[in-house]
Amino acid sequence: MTYVVTENCIKCKYMDCVEVCPVDCFYEGENMLVIHPDECIDCGVCEPECPADAIKADTEKGLDAWLEVNAQYAKSWPNITIKRDGPADAKEWDGKPGKLDLLSPEPGEGDA
Ligand code: SF4
Numbered sequence: 001m002t003y004v005v006t007e008n009c010i011k012c013k014y015m016d017c018v019e020v021c022p023v024d025c026f027y028e029g030e031n032m033l034v035i036h037p038d039e040c041i042d043c044g045v046c047e048p049e050c051p052a053d054a055i056k057a058d059t060e061k062g063l064d065a066w067l068e069v070n071a072q073y074a075k076s077w078p079n080i081t082i083k084r085d086g087p088a089d090a091k092e093w094d095g096k097p098g099k100l101d102l103l104s105p106e107p108g109e110g111d112a
């Protein structure tokens with residue numbers, strides 16, 4: 001199993017999760033983070049850290065599409081271990097439905 005980042009991270013991207021991961025397996029897109037499913041050791045530490053409740057165990061039903069999103073972008077986005085400030089309007093987007101259409105395929109800055 002693995003943990004996956006799901007829809008509510010999009011445009012929220014608070015980044016509280018990256019600092020607690022013992023194996024540094026978060027990868028940063030322009031407006032979302034993902035977890036590399038082959039690197040995640042399923043420790044679960046990140047799940048309660050997410051203010052947007054966007055991190056789920058893949059044992060939950062209905063997450064296949066999100067697992068695919070995580071696996072796909074973890075290959076091309078840069079690794080991220082440092083928390084930066086989230087977007088200024090993150091609170092306005094928290095909990096909004098239909099954010100999948102807004103997912104940017106562009107990479108984020110990563111640790112650089
Ligand atoms: S803490 Fe949650 S909302 Fe923030 S980047 Fe991590 S998964 Fe996304």
Ligand code: SF4
Pocket residue numbers: 003020021022023024025026035039040041042043044045046047
């Ligand atoms: S479950 Fe553990 S290893 Fe997996 S992403 Fe979260 S903190 Fe990292």
